[in-house]
Amino acid sequence: MKQFISFVKKEFYHVFRDSKTLLMLFGLPIVMITLFGFALTNEIKNSKIVVCDYAKDMASQRIINQLEASTNFEIEKALLSHHEIDAAFKSGKIKLAVVFPTNFNNDLMHLNKAQIQIIADASDPNTASTLSSYVTSIINNHQMELMQNNSVPYQIIPETRMLYNPELKGSTNFVPGVMALVLMLVCVLMTSVSIVREKEKGTMEILLVSPFNPFLVIIAKALPYFVLSLLNLTIILIMSVYALGMPFNGSVLLLFAESSLFIITALAVGLLISNSTDSQQSAMLLSLMGMLIPIMMFTGFLFPLENMPMPLQVIANIVPSKWFYIIVKSIMIKGLGFSAIWKETLILVGMTTFLLIMSFRKFKIRLA
Amino acid sequence: MRNMGEVVIKTDKLTKRFGDFIATNEITFEVYAGEIFGFLGANGAGKTTAMRMLCGLSIPSSGSATIAGFDVYKQTEQIKKNIGYMSQKFSLYEDLTIIENIKFFGGIYGLSDKQINEKSDNLIETLDLKNEAKKLVGSLPLGWKQKLAFSVAILHEPKIVFLDEPTGGVDPVTRRQFWDLIYAASDRGITIFVTTHYMDEAEYCNRISMMVDGLVKALDTPTNLKKQFNASSMDEVFFELARGATRKAD
């Protein structure tokens, strides 16, 4: 028994004297509780929807009032043509549009039946269903009110159109996110560990004391993983299109081009990590733990970014996978071309350049 | 010789096989209480495998052995309680202080608090470490670490202490201080089972055994071995025996 206590005491010493372990032990849970408790949520709040009121009559106004009263949306009133609505969805500015046709009131009064069109961006099927069901329930409530007051069988029929993903496949949300996650984790982990392994085994010393340009070491290490990641990507795509039935409406070439860019971004992060540590174990910890949580939280495929408090949304902007996720969804699900994603691409290019410069500068051409 | 008579290690055709490879081939020998027994051999000769069996860390493939009277197959736990161990690779916990290390190992060996405190004071006094007692072991120079590790390995006054190349890379002065400690322990009746690459240290032993290719090729006092091989130093004896070795594995 005494031996056992002795051993336990020793283990406590080890833990308290290792700052890395302490950070993980206490820091991690605190961060997670804070985030999950306050920031991350699956509830939909404050989504932006656009209301196109062609009727401009009393009937439509009453419903619009109720929509405005709801805390779930922020309403933007605009008279948009179909073409403009299309563009707004494509740019990702709006998640849902409610369209009142010109004869709304007339139809209601004379035919006792009128339609409201609800158009939702179903590339994120969860948000789309939730939002459209909020709207539908408001419309239904209004219908019941009308019926109660007037004992006439009014029917307000909401016609819902799910854009881009009519079958509301969950994979459309999930697969691009998994692509971003997998590519980033694998690239970061593999490059960082590979470089640090040379340092640990001592072969890096010999490479440095040679005419071989040390920067070529980095490139030579990254290249195999670049090629393998593209292969990985192909496998994921084939599996998701044929096994999961994911739509692929855009250009394959564009997707691969953008993915190549993203892979380079991830490799650059791996390089940066490898410069800051000398042991494979730390490299692995930093890559996995350090990357896993930010990617899962801030890419937007598990938790919609719009629902997060502002500070977190800002932080999400520095996570490369967030931009890649948007790019992939735009190409694969919305079938868009480069003109729609040039901004996100530019951001990725900027990040990559910055990371590459940083890692080359920090690469140690000496041991210390 | 010191208290010769009681046999503390006895092996009979002790063998360890790894698949087709016979690491240790039917080795047979005895070690007496209080002896300083040198266990020599080139890397790959089977030394480490043999030592692991004797320490109760590895079960033999065949043959028999008793350590401090305990059977090496069935009583490995009792063996571990009665021996001490120290190697070049592991000595003490670098992120604990000297005192914490002593307290920890004392506790592991089952010593009472009173005994631990007594021995702790004694040890620190002998090694002249009063000013360093509260420092982390990792901050000490190598030579001090090794001397400390040895003293901790015999904290519980075991019957036998196994030392695996304890003086590798240490400066010549500290090396001799280390052997002073070994002599003192041997005088107290502790049997020392030591492997080393320093041939002058082989001379300090009462008897030497040399392993080559898994077999014990020589077993005698240094003086007799030198006579037998017509050599003027243990270095020459070693070279003669090791030269013909076919196994040079690591």
Place this chain on the structure above:
Amino acid sequence: MADVVLNNIIKTYNKGATVAVDDVSFSVEKGELFGLIGPDGAGKTSIFRVLTTLLLPDGGTASVNGYDVVKDYKSIRKHVGYMPGKFSLYQDLTIEENLNFFATVFNTTVEANYDLIKEIYVQIEPFKKRRAGKLSGGMKQKLALCCALIHRPTVLFLDEPTTGVDTVSRKEFWEMLKRLKQQGITILVSTPYMDEATLCERIALIQGGKIMSIDTPETIVKQYPKNLFAIKASQMSNLLTDLRINTLIESCNSFGEYHHITFKSEAEKNNADLVAYLNGKQYQGIDIKQITPTIEDCFIKLMNA
């Protein structure tokens, strides 16, 4: 002009808390076989890393082949051969693959300088398809040496090449070095084994970051300040204690079969007096003779100075 020069080199770690190399100066001539002798922690590896431009010194200057280790590191890296401790090789590449890789990294081919490594390589050639991780210590040593030589360096730095290797391989290795020296390559070797010191042309004895002595082994031995005697008797362990308390004796160190002693004064009758004292203590088989000091004797003397 000497091939390798160090002037007042200082290297510290932990923001100056640990001084690994403390004001070290020495030079190595072209084609010399130079040994850096000292235990673990003496500063040998730090010195080598400064010379191979892997570490920046915190003070002092150094040059290799006339190039400054700080400013002209690129030139140095092109022309030196380096074998770090623990033979850093690619464990999952074969002997052949390792050699080819390093040859290419050094902008050359195996064939170009094969004559230089031939003698060494033929010993491991039969195993050329075996992975480096599965080689014995002696074979790893030979492979690492070939990889360090493959580009015909002008200066070769070998950091503890004989540590962890069996005694037979160690002897063979030094034979190889002697033959390499004949090719005109300057060779710096570090080792903790004092007996290897006599195999070098010149040596530096280093301890605690400081050089205690630099010269040829013979000269260092000649500089031993006193007459050295070897003594043995029936009970060596007790003998040690008794010698140390004897007032005639200045130093006494065990050296295996004999103890090495020096007397405080160099009086002729010392031996006789000592034998008388030991006889009085019932020692038998007393054998005492004067001997030439070994490098280890010199090292101990310098450490205690």
